[in-house]
Amino acid sequence: MDIEKVEKVVKKKRTKFPEKLIYEIAEAAERHELNDKELDELVKEIKKANQRAGVENGEAVGTVAAQSVGEPGTQMTMRTFHYAGVAELNVTLGLPRLIEIVDARKKISTPTMGIYFDEEYSADEEFVRKIANRIGKIILNDILKDFNVNYANMNLSIEIDEDKVNDKRLEYDEIIAKIEKAFKKVEIDKNLLSFEPTISDPKHAIRELRLLADKVRDLQISGVKNIGKVVIRKEGAEWAIHTEGSNLGAVLKMEGVDKTRTSTNDIHEVEKVLGVEAARNAIIHEAQSTMEEQGLTVDVRHIMLVADMMTADGKVKSIGRHGISGEKASVLARASFEETGKHLLRASIRGEIDHLTGIIENIIIGQPIPLGTGSVGVIMKEKK
Amino acid sequence: MSLKGILKKISQINFGLMSPENIRKMSVTKIVTPDTYDEDGYPIEAGLMDPRLGVIDPGLRCRSCGSKGGDCQGHFGHINLARPVIHVGFADTIHKVLRSTCKDCGRVLLTEAEMVDYKEKIENHLKNEESITAIIKEVYTVARRDKCPHCAEEQEDVKIDKPVSIVEGNYKLTASEVRERLETIPEDEYIFVGINREIAKPEWMVLTVLPVPPVTVRPSITLETGERSEDDLTHKLVDILRINQRLKENMEAGAPQLIVEDLWELLQYHVTTYFDNEASGVPPARHRSGRPLKTLAQRLKGKEGRFRSNLSGKRVNFSARTVISPDPNISINEVGVPEMIATEVTVPVFVTEWNIDDMKKFIMNGPKVHPGANYVIRPDERKIRVYDETKETVIEKLEPGFIVERHLMDGDVVLFNRQPSLHRMSMMAHEVKVLPYKTFRLNLCVCPPYNADFDGDEMNMHVFQTEESRAEAKSLMRVQEHILSPRFGGPIIGGIHDHISGAYLLTREGSIFSEEDVFQMVKRARMPLPKATGKDWTGKQVFSLLLPKDLNMVYKAEICRKCDECLKQECKNDAYVVIENGQIKTGAMDEKAYGAFSGKILDSIVKEYGTDKAREFLDSSTKLAIAGIMKRGFTTSTADEEIPREAKDRIEQLLANAEARVEQLIEAYHNEELEALPGRSLRETLEMKIMQVLGEARDKSGEIAESYFGMENHAVIMALTGARGSMLNLTQIAACVGQQSVRGGRIERGYSKRTLPHFQVGELGAKASGFVHSSYKKGLDPLEFFFHAMGGREGLVDTAIRTAQSGYMQRRLVNALQDLNVQPDGTVRDNRGVIIQTQYGEDGIDPAKSDYGKVADIDRMIDEMRIKSKAGK
Secondary structure (H helix, E strand, O other): OOHHHHHHHHHHOOOOOOHHHHHHHHHHHHHHOOOHHHHHHHHHHHHHHHHHOEOOOOOOHHHHHHHHHHHHHHHOOOOOEEEOOOOOOEEEOHHHHHHHHHHOOOOOOOOEEEEOEOHHHHOOHHHHHHHHHHHOOEEHHHHEEEEEEEOOOOEEEEEEOHHHHHHOOOOHHHHHHHHHHHOOOEEEEOOEEEEOOOOOOHHHHHHHHHHHHHHHHOOEEEOOOOEEEEEEEEEOOEEEEEEEEOOHHHHHOOOOEOOOOOEEOOHHHHHHHHOHHHHHHHHHHHHHHHHHHOOOOOOHHHHHHHHHHHHOOOOOOOOOOOOOHHHOOOHHHHHHHOOHHHHHHHHHHHOOEEOOOOHHHHHHHOOOOOOHHHHOOOOOOOOO | OOOOOOOOOOOOEEOOOOOHHHHHHHOOOEOOOOOOEOOOOOEOOOOOOOHHHOOOOOOOEOOOOOOEOOOOOOOOEEEEEEEEEEOHHHHHHHHHHHHHEOOOOOOEOOOHHHHHHHHHHHHHHHHOOOOOHHHHHHHHHHOOOOEOOOOOOEOOOEEEEOOOEEEEOOEEEOHHHHHHHHHOOOHHHHHHHOOOOOOOOHHHHEEEEEEEOOOOOOOOEEOOOOOEEOOHHHHHHHHHHHHHHHHHHHHHOOOOHHHHHHHHHHHHHHHHHHHOOOOOOOOOOEOOOOOEOOOHHHHHOOOOOHHHHHHOOOOOOOEEEEEEEEOOOOOOOEEEEEHHHHOOOEEEEEOOOOOHHHHHHHHHHOOOOOOOEEEEEOOOOOEEEOOOOOHHHHHHHOOEOEEEEEEOOOOOEEEEEOOOOOOHHHEEEEEEEEEOOOOEEEOHHHHHHHOOOOOOOEEEEEEOOOHHHHHHHHHHOEHHHHOEOOOOOOEOOOEOOHHHHHHHHHHOOOOEEOHHHHHHHHHHOOOOOOOOOOOOEEHHHHHHOOOOOOOOEEEEOOOOOOOOOOOHHHOOOOOEEEEEOOEEEEOOOOHHHHEOOOOHHHHHHHHHHHHHHHHHHHHHHHHHHHHHHHHHOOOOOHHHHOOOHHHHHHHHHHHHHHHHHHHHHHHHHHOOOOOOOOOOOHHHHHHHHHHHHHHHHHHHHHHHHHHOOOOOOHHHHHHHHOOOOOHHHHHHHHOOOEEOEEOOEEOOOOEOOEOOOOOOOOOOOOHHHOEEOOOOOOOOOHHHHHHHHHHHHHHHHHHHHHHHHHHHHHHHHHHHHOOOEEOOOOOEEOOOOOEEEOOHHHOOEOHHHOEOOEOOOHHHHHHHHHHHHHHHO
8 A cells, every 4th residue: 555545544533643644544554455444443543552652751761761771781792793684793892892982982992894886896706806806905924935135235126916916806007006106126027026125224134125025915906995804705796895894984985885775884984974863873773783782672762862871962863971971061960870970070169059950959958850741830729 | 836828839030140248138046165164065156057047946935936846947146157168069169260360450351342242152051051061161271462452461370279279370369369350250250251240250250258057957966875976067166266266366366477377278278179079189177086077079979969868858657667588379469468557557537427427436446456546636736646545535526527547458559679670660659558567568479560579579568648649659650551561562460470380280281181180270279160061171271261351363482493394273382372262273372472571462451451450360361270270280390300311321421522623723723724704813714713613512512312202391481481490490400501601701801811720731621611501400629619609700790790881871861851842732841841852752643551662563453344344234
């Protein structure tokens, strides 16, 4: 059944449903072959259910969300590494990953990307391999046939393996250009290259030569910054790339990459490249998949609230003293969380005023808290 | 006298810095003598225990305010410091302020343009009640100039030498010089360094006079020996006074500069440790015994500090704690309270004409006999204890308007809690049932939300003291209101262990009972007796008695083996549950029926028929299941894991093959014939392959063992119905324990290149890396036992660390989110009014009232609608 029809019925009933619900109704209607009258009835019932299941005013949704996300933490594993989907890549999972997400760490322990391609390329293995080699880090050492440190002539000779170059879908000229740019004293004879070290002090000549040898071997000849290993995998009918390390900005600019599905697990990178809204979705997605992987069910709404709180200011803030809790308006709330002395002293010279609108402040001074039944009062009109 | 009945609301708290004048004005006396009591034990005038600072003894009256001890909150004194000292807490701020101001003209080192700019920024932030810390930090860096933009004076670098020394260039500024510098800063520029001109002056951060807290803040305690032991703060103040006195004398006597400076430094040290005895760069002041003193900052800070320990959480009266034990006969809504506790904690009852006779009966029973009373409160708020000797006179005086504190009785609502209180279901309201013996009794169905077991767990109980709280708890916190967890919208309270095996045994295919047996079970479950039919009953029919008559549902039970092709109603395992009009047609009841976390029938009863029905269902169904299991008897032993000889041989063969395969892999590895997986080293590839081979071997051996286990095996019943244990547990007992792991891999640690000296250096075989070939039943050999202990140890360490980490994460989460609530307009806002979500969860649905996160089960809704319309026609 088409969605518009459902929308019309919903509108007729003077109510508003979220898009997803309308979609679900349409789907169910199709499955059960509902007639118009039945659809009408169904929408009426759902409207009732919607009202019954609504949140009540003053509900302490924050605390419930925090508990719902925190409580399963005790049931999670500590095991940091796990083979997730791709056996070749390690990804942090379980409690450490969840803590990482809530902390909004700048440097996460295992950044990784899933790169997907536009329809026209997704089945093209050759194309994907080419891209993978452009993304993955390749150093000179990976394409050498022979490597020789000659102490007699005080030079270094290498031979590039053309098979390996072709296998990795690299351009020979580009490699040479890169080498020439990086090393000044180099002689090139087809695929035989020889390097000479710049020797400033003859006493350290041998050391210089060895340093040069390492430098030559480690010269990065291909790859995107911050990305290490890549793994190519066939997922269903299409080819996808999974990486160790992440650089969303650079990868999205590449040709053929599907910008809607390619993703990273680094929330700050998502924020930088795609903005806070995307970062919020990334937090939700990452937190939920971490939970699901552990076999724990947590309603999205709780995770959404955590993510919304973290991104409410237009930038990703961490949960804790350096983020949300450290920027609270109330002195007492901050002092009772962490760094008590610092906050009290600072409040004194700033002449801060605590308006006692929060929960913890009211608990401290022994007043009812402004939540749930404490958020409402009763006013009685005096009869004249 | 008392503040009871006076409703006052604190609307705000202002923080500020005290000026020396303020400190003197507030003080009731100057303190000069570094002593507390004289030889006769009387406090010395102008000493640290000066009677004007307040009294603690209830008998004495305060010399300053005239109130009795206990009512007098104490009064401050002061010490005039001979020389100014820097307040440690502000040392950092002072350093930054001096660095950002001109050494000559005292103005902040910002250009006029910058000043205008920052001023606007700061004022804006203040208006919006946002933190200005970030801006101030920026000012501190910008205003670090070499030359003053105002008077062109060259600036020297100001450094801080922790904790309190300010060094300019190479010259160490004295506290007096620092103070003079701070005085030169113009008032309207305070704002740039984060000081509010209305409240504070920068020079006040350097102390010239020290407030002395009242004795109530630092009470001395008398030991049994009659010796007086002073509080840590008093000790510190004695030190300060002593040095202050010496410094003053030396200065007056015109002692050499060196000596004065040394004493000054010492005074600074004592004042520093008085404020914060953990300041970096200072050795902590110690008690004679060597224990570091607990001074002002330590009193406030951290978990045991004033804030977290005494202000955010408080000790309460009318509470009890004891060991818990199970009682399957009480309702989930109830809690069994030992009589001993019931006679101790009380409920205040307002005496009226209608209940005065009952109240008299309670008082007549006295404080020792159970439904008695402990206290009577007269309208003038005098509290009278009821004794057996005095109860008659109390009764005579009793009249409406009095309050009687009667014993806890059946039906009273109390709060019941088990730590750690990780979610709201950790604190629920129960109805009291006074029972003999000394433990709290609870229904087994509420174990999952509390995460309780009975291996010595203790729980707390709190008794409500007002009608409002009781009413609120009864409607919001009752156990039956929390059957559904707000975490995922499914049941968290439900049958466990024997409830599940019992229900399975009762309802599985082929379980038939004589009518006599059925009636016995039904009676035992305290259900209404059904009509006699004169025929034998199936277990399904018996269980159906509990279901609502219009319940229809279809689901796959826990025992479902997930066959490739589902035979539905014809399922051999009886795992396809069909309920039509409250009658179980096919399928057996197990965890999926009414177990905690996954009970489908329970779930739909709560959602469709309400919490009262759900409570009734749970109470009766668990009792029926227990009655059922008792008809038949249920036990388990290692005999359940016995497998025949041929099975053992097959497993042995299988494991031998796997170990041989591992040897082959190792050989291939040594001969470099092994092909590395992409992106892995050869060694890693080998490890992965070995793990895979051994893992498969364990699973296969398990499968062999499983094939000999039938549904008559009690251990198997428990594992498959979800009551307790898993098939993995069973196969480990019967067939093979499998690979032990440390840090997610095979065991590698121990000696160099080998795990134990029993192996060759560099040995990589299955056994050498912790593969346990034996079964638990057969017993582990010493090497296997050791590896098993290694894996086990890791598990224990893991659990300990995880609890700490997740506890802290939860504290942070709660702290960050606790102020959020749903506003009448549907938005979610924090306490400043900032909108966090425009509609809660994007659809305004409460997960606790939802169907696993959805508004409703649309398919079910349609089915029901059609049934209804059919009936209508």
